[in-house]
Amino acid sequence: MGFVMQRRKLGNELSVSALGLGCMGMSEFYGSADEAESIATIHRAIDRGVNLIDTADVYGMGRNEELVGRALRGRRSEVVLATKFGNVRGPGGEFLAVNGRPEYVHQACEASLQRLGVEVIDLYYQHRVDPNTPIEETVGAMAELVKAGKVRHLGLSEAAAATVRRACAVHPIAALQTEYSLWSRDPEGEILATCRELNVGFVAYSPLGRGFLAGRFKKVEDFSEDDFRRHHPRFEGENLRRNQRLVETVELMAGEKGCTPAQLALAWVLAQGEDVVPIPGTKRVRYLEENVAALEVRLNADELRRLEEAFPLGAAAGERYHAGGMRAINR
Numbered sequence: 001m002g003f004v005m006q007r008r009k010l011g012n013e014l015s016v017s018a019l020g021l022g023c024m025g026m027s028e029f030y031g032s033a034d035e036a037e038s039i040a041t042i043h044r045a046i047d048r049g050v051n052l053i054d055t056a057d058v059y060g061m062g063r064n065e066e067l068v069g070r071a072l073r074g075r076r077s078e079v080v081l082a083t084k085f086g087n088v089r090g091p092g093g094e095f096l097a098v099n100g101r102p103e104y105v106h107q108a109c110e111a112s113l114q115r116l117g118v119e120v121i122d123l124y125y126q127h128r129v130d131p132n133t134p135i136e137e138t139v140g141a142m143a144e145l146v147k148a149g150k151v152r153h154l155g156l157s158e159a160a161a162a163t164v165r166r167a168c169a170v171h172p173i174a175a176l177q178t179e180y181s182l183w184s185r186d187p188e189g190e191i192l193a194t195c196r197e198l199n200v201g202f203v204a205y206s207p208l209g210r211g212f213l214a215g216r217f218k219k220v221e222d223f224s225e226d227d228f229r230r231h232h233p234r235f236e237g238e239n240l241r242r243n244q245r246l247v248e249t250v251e252l253m254a255g256e257k258g259c260t261p262a263q264l265a266l267a268w269v270l271a272q273g274e275d276v277v278p279i280p281g282t283k284r285v286r287y288l289e290e291n292v293a294a295l296e297v298r299l300n301a302d303e304l305r306r307l308e309e310a311f312p313l314g315a316a317a318g319e320r321y322h323a324g325g326m327r328a329i330n331r
Contacts, residue, residue, distance in 0.1 A: 005049025006295055008277050010201030011174030014123065014153050016080050018270060018295055020052030021045045021288070022205060022281030023068055027060025035067060038283045042071040046078050048292050054177075054203075054279045056084035056127055057112050061093060065115035076118060082203075083112050084127035084157060084177075098328060100130030102141035109145050125155035125177055128328045135159075135166050143171040155203070158329040161194035168198045178329075180204035180276070182213060182265055182307060183234075183246060183316035186330070196275065207269040207278035209316075210234075212243065213250055214262035234318035243318070249310040259297045262287075266294035268307050 006018035026038035042053065055068045065083060072079060085108035088096045099108075105126075112121065124145065126138055145151040153174035156167055167173050176195055180187050184206065195202050208214050212234070234243055247261065254264040262280075269278040280291045299307070319326055 003048075003292075003296070005051075008201070008274055010123070010203070010275075010277065011153065011172060011199060014080065014174045014201070016052040016277055017050045018277060019050055019266070019292060020054055020082075020203065020277055020279035021050050022279040023053065023055045023064055023283075024059045025281045026067055026283040027064035033060075034283065037285065038067060039071040041283055041285050041288050042068065043075070044285050045288055045292075046075055048288070050288075050292065051079050052082060052123075052203075052277065052279060053079045054082045054205075055116075056087070056125075057108060057115070058084070058087040058089060058127065061089060062111070062115050065112055069115060069117040073117070080122045081116065081118065082123035082125065082155070083116065083121055084125040084155075085109065085112065086127040086130065095324070098128045098130045100126060100133040100135070100138035102137055102144075105138060105141035106145070109150055113150060120149060121151045123153045123155050123174060124151040125157045125175070126159075127157050129156070129159050129163055129331045131331060135163050136170050139167045139170040139173075146171070157205075158331075160330045161190045163331065164191075164194055164198065164200060168200065173198070173200050175201040175203045175277075177203040177205055177279075179206045179320060180269060180272075180278075181207045181209045182250070182268055182311040183209045183243070184320055185311065185313045186320075188313065191330075192273075196273075202273070202276045204269050204276055204278040205281075207280050208262055208265050213247060213265040214260070234316055234320075236318065239318035243316055246311060246315060249307070253303065253306065257297065257303070259294070260290055262290055263294040263297050264299075264307075266291060267297040267299050268304065270295065271299050271304060 007015050008018045009015055027033055055064045086098050088099050090096050142154050154171055155175040157177040164176055178187050250261045250264055254261045266278055282288050
């Protein structure tokens with residue numbers, strides 16, 4: 001038997017591959033870009049049965065949506081295309097605000113459709129919750145996009161449990177996308193429980209801890225000059241040294257298991273429930289292949305326990321973001 005991609009369900013209706021592909025790093029944040037390799041990675045993902053392709057209007061100031069749109073020409077019907085709106089940036093790339101006002105929701109959707117070169121977005125997320133606009137108003141406008149046939153399913157990102165509940169009272173929410181990995185276990189408890197109660201699927205971004213759990217980075221010099229991880233709280237100074245010790249556990253267990261550290265870390269996220277869909281980001285075909293192979297790694301109860309004991313809640317040194325970014329999550 002050859003490899004058959006497993007499927008998982010987001011919400012009531014949206015069937016997706018058990019693993020998605022995050023495209024952010026193809027255009028920004030993680031060092032230099034290589035468009036040809038990025039497009040080859042998206043094509044290879046689709047060939048391997050990965051159908052959840054994730055981007056956002058803010059990645060590369062719109063360039064990532066354009067790249068994804070180019071990659072999907074002739075293959076649009078094979079994917080569940082997800083993008084996001086809400087983070088507003090200035091001309092120099094600086095983050096200005098989060099905007100969830102109804103008129104902005106409509107403007108952002110039109111702009112994303114144009115950049116992607118598609119007629120409909122399969123899964124449209126609010127990237128961050130706007131503290132100045134009631135979630136009911138934002139989701140109400142998103143629901144109008146569904147009615148107009150421009151969007152098929154709605155999602156939220158980094159929203160608090162109470163916000164998800166309020167949103168679901170306006171329109172079904174197919175997915176909540178939030179950071180989740182061995183070293184970011186914050187959603188366990190109230191957030192995942194609320195999603196399960198309301199039948200909201202959970203999409204885990206950064207399931208490899210921004211690449212760190214793959215064991216490829218030992219010191220800050222391993223990141224290129226233009227890689228934002230050089231200035232990320234968990235990759236700085238003493239935090240980096242403390243977090244390195246955590247990764248050694250993953251490396252040790254992966255060696256015992258005969259898989260890579262990345263595959264072990266992804267297998268852990270995949271084991272957290274049939275409603276959890278990790279979307280590891282990569283811009284290289286070889287890492288995509290490695291990530292997809294994680295679907296064949298099975299962890300037994302003892303292995304899961306060992307990993308969870310090594311990575312208790314709050315085990316990582318340093319916050320998930322700097323202060324401004326932390327204010328924008330879980331609200």
